Amino acid sequence: MTEYGRSPGSEPWHPTDPLYGDQGWEGQQQYPQQTQYGHQDPYGQGHGGHGGQEQGYDARYQQSQAPQQYSEQQYNDQRYVDQQYADQTHAAQAQEYDTPGYPAQQYDANWETGQAAMPYGTAPADPYGGQNPDLYGTPEAYPPPQPPGRRQEPPEPVTDWEAEEPEEERHPFFTGEDDPDGDEEPAGNRSSRAGRDRRSKGKGRGGKGRKSKNGVACLVVALVLVGGVGGIGYFGYQFWQGQFGAAPDYVGDGSGSVQVEIPKAAGGYEIGNILKKAGVVKSVDAFVSAQQKNPKGLSIQAGVYTLKKEMSAESAVSLLLSPASQANFVIPExxxxxxxxxxxxxxxxxxxxxxxxxxxxxxxxxxxxxxxxxxxxxxxxxxxxxxxxxxxxxxxxxxxxxxxxxxxxxxxxxxKLDLETKSRELGLKGPWELVTVASLVQAEGKTHDDFTKMAEVIYNRLSPENKETYQLLQFDSSYNYLMGQSKIKIGRDEINSNPDPYNTYKRPGLTPGPIGNPGAEALVAALNPTKAGWMYFVATDGMSKTEFAKTLAEHDKLVEKFNASGSS
Structure with missing residues (x-):
């Protein structure tokens, strides 16, 4: 700075300059005083300790300022304009604040001490009653004001994260150094150690140590990236296989033997799960696909099947459709x-x-x-x-x-048959007797026609009006059941000597219960007998052919026919 409060730059200082101007200090300036050179000194008695230097000012100073942009005359003219503006401003302020005991204020430009200047020859007023406190003596107080020429932009505030430069990472993983203790260094010692490392970095090693450390770190990162790419590729392949690839499947007809049970109304996926659990097929999807490709694949029935282990899905479907594989337990009628x-x-x-x-x-x-x-x-x-x-x-x-x-x-x-109602209509005591009739029909008949006629024979012989057999059924099948046998011809003496309730030759009416398990056809026949008046029947060929008669005479002729066939 020069004695005139401006820098040796290209432009002079101006009170209203937004960068170097007064910025609100006009009201605190004292009225400018004339110097011995005929211009006004904007700082009153000088710049603090430089006031005495003004009297040593000579023409040589003006010559030294010649290279500047403005001449001394131009500078004085500008100062005069500024002084006129300041006089008008202070006059207005003095008029506004013109109160008794409040003289026009004049301030000393002694910015170093901040002491207000009073007119020459008068003692300054003490606004603090003689105590003269130091307004800038505490650490938390603002610094004393500076003249505009000495003002500087305040330093930018330092934030917490900028207060200290981040410490360079010194972990052995990143630096490549060996940790002598194998343990992490305490946090309190890191700062000093990092400083020592930075000071000694590269010394005596020609920089090779740091290059090797960087190489190790790069190798680790590369391995991690390769592993990540490999993992993504593997799972991507698995996803593609699951969505678009062929389902896992065995090859061939398999080996060994295993029984599986297919429940009623089971669908393709349920059957596939059963087969996979039993080790027959490799995947459910493979079985479902093979089932859909087979024209008869949806006709697989419930039951037990004997299959092989590790079969192709196509072979499993084919075997399930073959009667040879069915291992169900079947009860014949x-x-x-x-x-x-x-x-x-x-x-x-x-x-x-x-x-x-x-x-x-x-x-x-x-x-x-x-x-x-x-x-x-x-x-x-x-x-x-x-x-x-x-x-x-x-x-x-x-x-x-x-x-x-x-x-x-x-x-x-x-x-399904409403046995309760039907049995009453047929003169029976209930469903139990109706099932018993069906079992007798099933045991004696061979065809549907046989069943309906046989049912009529039973109902006619059970009738109280029966004068042919007097309620005796006289069925060989009931006696065979009693004896646990299946004979075609039974001797009369044997039959007449056994009083067991199941012997229908000796006991009238139905047997105490069913003598076998009738099928659906025999049940329907028992519910819907013929009404032709049949009373007798004879298996004339001894096996499959049964002929019926309404009278005893007709029955005897059928017996002769049976004897003539040689079946006896």
Whole structure:
């Protein structure tokens, strides 16, 4: 700065300059005084300690200022304009604040001390009553005001995150250095150590140490990137395979043997899950796809099938459609319970007689209807309720579970026929007797025509008006059931000597209960008998052909025919 309060730049200082101007200090300036050079000194008595230098000012100073943009005359003219503006401003302020004891203010331009200047020869007024406090003596006080020429832009505030330069990372992972202790250095020692490292960095090693450290870090980053790309590629391939690739599948016809049970009304995905769990197919999707491609794939029936392990899905579908693979337990129409028990023991790999004993002990817990319970002289309460059908039976099943399924199927079929109402219409005591009639029809008949005529024979012989047999049915089938046999010709002496209730040659009326398990056709025939007056029948060929008669004389002719056939 020069004695005139301006820099040696290209433009002079001006009180209203927005960058170097007064910025509100006009009201605190004293009225300018004339110097010995004929111009007004804007700072009154000078710049603090430089006031005495003005008297040493000579023409040489003006010559030294010649290279500047403005001449001394121009500078004085500008100062005169500024002084006129200041005089007008102070005059207005003096008029506004002209109160008793408030003289026109004149301030000393002594900005170093900030002491207000008073007119020459007068003592300055003490606004603080002699205490003269130091307004700028405390650390939290603002610094004393400076003249406009010495003002500087305040430094920008330092934020917390800029207060300290971030410490360079010195962890061995990034620097490549070995950690001598293997432990992380305490936080309190990092700063000094980092400083030492920065000062000594590269010394004695020619910079090779840092290059090797950077290489290790780059290698680690590269490995991480390669691993990430590989993982993304693997999962992307798995996703593509799951969405668009072929489903996993075995090749060939498989090997070994395994039994699977397909439940009723099972769909493709349910069957596929069963086969996959049993190790037959490799995936559910492969099976479903093969099933849809096969024209008969949707006709797979419920039941137990014997398949092979690790079969192709196509082979599995084909085998499920083949009767050779079906391992269901099938009860033929008319079979007695004794046959069913024996077969279940073999199928479930049980000791002979196991299923029969369980059936007898748990008969009331297997689902029989109330009208099928508590009948006298019944040899097997489940007889007639192991309905002829196909049942899924595999090793590991419990006999009682299998028997419960059979009884449930019988209840389902009997429930369709309204046996209660029909039995009353036919002169029977209830559904129990109607099922018994159906079992006799099933045992003696061979065809549907046989069934309807045989049912009429039974109802005619049970009639109280029967004068031919007097309510005796005289069926060989009932005696065979009693004896556990299946003979075509039974001797009269044998029949007449056995008083068992199941011997219809000796006991009138129906047997105490069913003598076998009738099928649906025999049941329908029992409900809808013919009304032709049939009273007798004879299997003239001894096996399949049955002929009927209305009178005893006709019956005798049929017997002669039977004897002539040589069947006897």
């Amino acid at each position: 008319g079979k007695r319970n004794s046959w069913v028990y024996d077969q279940l023991d073999k199928r479930l790999d049980l000791e002979a007689g196991t299923t029969k004993d369980i059936a007898k002990a748990k008969a009331d817990d297997l689902g029989l209807p109330d009208w099928a319970k508590n009948h006298a002289n019944v040899k097997d309460p489940l007889e007639g309720f192991l309905f002829p059908a196909s049942y899924p039976v595999a090793k590991g099943n419990k006999p009682e579970d299998v028997l419960r399924k059979m009884v449930a199927r019988a209840n389902q079929e009997y429930g």
